[in-house]
Amino acid sequence: MAMTGVLRPGHAVVRVLDLDESVKFYTNVMGLKETGRDKGGRVYFKCQDERDHNSFIIRKADRAGLDCFGFKVLNKATLATLEGRLREYGVATERVPAGEMLETGERVRFQLPTGHTIERFADKTDVGNGLGYTNPEAMMPEFKGINPVRMDHCLIYGGDIDGNRKLFEEVLDFTLVERIKLEDGTTDLATWLTCSAKAHDIAMVRHAEDGKLHHVSFLLDTWEQVLRAADIMSINRVSIDMGPTRHGVTRGTTIYFFDPSGNRMETFCGGYDFYPDMHPTTWTWDEVGAAVFYHDRKLNPAFLTVVT
Amino acid sequence: MAMTGVLRPGHAVVRVLDLDESVKFYTNVMGLKETGRDKGGRVYFKCQDERDHNSFIIRKADRAGLDCFGFKVLNKATLATLEGRLREYGVATERVPAGEMLETGERVRFQLPTGHTIERFADKTDVGNGLGYTNPEAMMPEFKGINPVRMDHCLIYGGDIDGNRKLFEEVLDFTLVERIKLEDGTTDLATWLTCSAKAHDIAMVRHAEDGKLHHVSFLLDTWEQVLRAADIMSINRVSIDMGPTRHGVTRGTTIYFFDPSGNRMETFCGGYDFYPDMHPTTWTWDEVGAAVFYHDRKLNPAFLTVVT
Amino acid sequence: MAMTGVLRPGHAVVRVLDLDESVKFYTNVMGLKETGRDKGGRVYFKCQDERDHNSFIIRKADRAGLDCFGFKVLNKATLATLEGRLREYGVATERVPAGEMLETGERVRFQLPTGHTIERFADKTDVGNGLGYTNPEAMMPEFKGINPVRMDHCLIYGGDIDGNRKLFEEVLDFTLVERIKLEDGTTDLATWLTCSAKAHDIAMVRHAEDGKLHHVSFLLDTWEQVLRAADIMSINRVSIDMGPTRHGVTRGTTIYFFDPSGNRMETFCGGYDFYPDMHPTTWTWDEVGAAVFYHDRKLNPAFLTVVT
């Protein structure tokens, strides 16, 4: 098949300050489905149209942020091949045994030049999306909260995003889709990369401190669902950082908001399909505002400063 | 990159009975952009968000139907590799020189078991989508007609759809996404195949006569655009076959309608993303109605009988 | 205030064949809220954004159809005035005491020339829409089923629709908004009348048999909600008569479908605002198809024949 190698973002593991409050938030407000808890205290969630057992995991910690971001690959052979290429490239890898995370196969873990932990895995139990593979209905009529389609991508902050990009491109076969240049016209402030036909599977912004999370993003189907998400946030007194609005980058519509621990999350909709015969889009520094918030055409201060 | 091999549907060449009337229809009603005409009388069109010079081509003929359906592949090497695999599989291939179609590189042409002509090509001139690759706006504000995003897929009718599927899967690395079974529970009435993460790049229905076209499909962004398309069809007295409605297969929303020559076209929106770790969805014969027209849960007579 | 006299449709009382099955349908599929039952066996419902105690009432009977359709008027004085005008016009009226229907004040009842029973009332207990009148949220996040905004209008079938129109215009201060003419260019096949700024509060079609119901209509907010309604109907195997589509008349979008007793219901969205300085719109016989089903531009056979 044409889709090979790294398929898609598979799980985000996020630190929260209060587990009960966070479970309530991700269950009732976000509308994720809790699928399990492990002995280590991690709580597992999946989104409505995901078939894998989990895609979003939280654990209690003293400070918020991202433990790791995982990508699903085509199969075990791909896992091994990519591990070999990482090592050849000079990146240390670690194997985490199957079952260490619930319903998840062996993972290959490594560090990005920006200090973030990335995982690769080939197997996660297919628990279904509730519709089945035979004569499925078109949707699940009962749900609550924002009810995203899937966990979609993340945006990370750190220093050596050039090193990140090089690694994602050369070792993991990602493609650069969009970039924002700094005043010098040369240095990247930010880059968006894809491993599929999505406009982005991961993105990164140059930042003084390594290992930081800007947001984990959840996909919504329509702009009307984005409005509904904003309404649900307001009803639940969720702190909205920005939106509903559109990004210039990817053309997607968006709301940035904060979970109870201060982790920024996003509900995202749209974004064009990217094929490898397209060129990357470049945003110049004078248009950084439009790149990030297309309607206001200016950054809000939090965009470059508030991370976990 | 993860996307390799065959990328996507690249062009459909369709026969029309009256060229001027058809150009008016595809320009004013469909809102395609005419990008050129060649000495052979072919008229070339592209959709709003396509960068390749053309994706939909019409030529005058005595009877309507599909001349050929072309797929774009990653690069010339892929073109050669796939040609080799086709020959190895026992399929005769023909090379059509670059330039035989406007702004289009060399094509490799072959016949499906159902008698349809399929083409592969690696190069088509990037004429842009009007937004550019630097600081692009989010849309082109001026347009007319239905204004689809892209030519998306086609549905063909013929006898040996099993042979078609085998060839697409084994030689061209397509994946089966959905199928409808006949009363016997074994034979496929219809299959949907992807070469990407789309729910379908080509589909086929078992039919007594070979080489037939059911429809060429154009992508719309939203369900509101589907309504607007139906309104524009009504204003222009376009004959609507079915819709606006939803397909059970792919979950996409749809209108089937006829061009002035009787070729069925579709405006399509949505459809889930398909990843290779998913299983194919199967529809049983008693739910064929819901599979095709999800709201009515029954076929209209034209679905199985009216083709060009 | 500028809104005086008859305000809006206030309640429809509909006969059903099986009460339990119907309660399930109107609760779970339509998503109405049951607000009470009376000793006569009537079950009362309201819609999400209605404040009055009830707007849709069902009762068990041997045949389906419409018992009566009620309009709310501004106040008791209006009720008396309109009663006087009805009697002056030669229409017999009957007073039904307050409390005969749950949480409903005294009603004035009379018969239309087409044999339908119409009621007027000034009082129905305000039970609220769940949001309150102080710092209300923008929506109720929890709901099930189709969840219409309100009971909006009805379409009745009978012989003397000219007499109906005259009575509604001359006695009840309704205004003609749209009409469809028969082949003779003179006789009305159908008329749409408003008592407000809505494109219709009641409509009527000329029919051989008196006292018939074509449909009771429920308002939805958006075209996306219309799609969702159609999906919910399909999931629940509700028989859809037509739609999702658009009416030429009123420009509203629509689904016609049947309740378990065969009563046709509608989910409706949109329709322009009508002000009394506008003229009525006329549809000629040759465009009756477009008037009713704007996309198909032809009637389906059931439109003129299937009533309860």
Add this chain to the structure above:
Amino acid sequence: MAMTGVLRPGHAVVRVLDLDESVKFYTNVMGLKETGRDKGGRVYFKCQDERDHNSFIIRKADRAGLDCFGFKVLNKATLATLEGRLREYGVATERVPAGEMLETGERVRFQLPTGHTIERFADKTDVGNGLGYTNPEAMMPEFKGINPVRMDHCLIYGGDIDGNRKLFEEVLDFTLVERIKLEDGTTDLATWLTCSAKAHDIAMVRHAEDGKLHHVSFLLDTWEQVLRAADIMSINRVSIDMGPTRHGVTRGTTIYFFDPSGNRMETFCGGYDFYPDMHPTTWTWDEVGAAVFYHDRKLNPAFLTVVT
């Protein structure tokens, strides 16, 4: 008919600093249709679905702001009756002869306690919405810019908004729909009033300076059109003040933005229907943020300070 007295906002006359630039803005960006110019230099516009000759008029002046806001009344008799009631109430009125504004009948002009000039008129030439009153299509397929349905309402700033409300309620039969209270829990910061079933036909905010304009509002059909409007604003570098977002008051969705002269305009969608049997909604001071901007739940500084 039930709609009597004052029907709806009929025209806004707005001062602009540069006429040519403003004509370009209202034509190309807002997508209004220019319908005429008079000897006094006023330029007249109408919106897509308005039948009256004009609803929005600009004239060149040294400072931006609102010259007057006009309401259409049912007929000449109403005009006279309301003039009598105004005089009886102690308000001086002035008659402006028919034809002083293009295609507009005689107007009755008076001053609000807040110093704004209000006009009433009964006649404006029906130039149609381009669809006709016989077999109309459902929409005009060709348009440019934001293309609002109609001029919908305005929000004015001034001192004695209590006096305004009293006058609108007691003399002109408007109804209070929503209000925001100041810290004292008694004084109104702002009120929303209707003369129809709309959630507001005019609104006012208490302000140190009289005669000020906060915004003139234009109606859009859908939330998707609101997004499209924001995109068009961005493409044209229109300064967006706030939005797309939702108001708590009326529940409508909104964008506030500035015309080239600094006059704030709004594109608005939705808002519930208000009937006279409903009570006014009250927002307390601690929820003023949610009342105005429902998602952010806080005012932006410009809301209370930037007016023309």
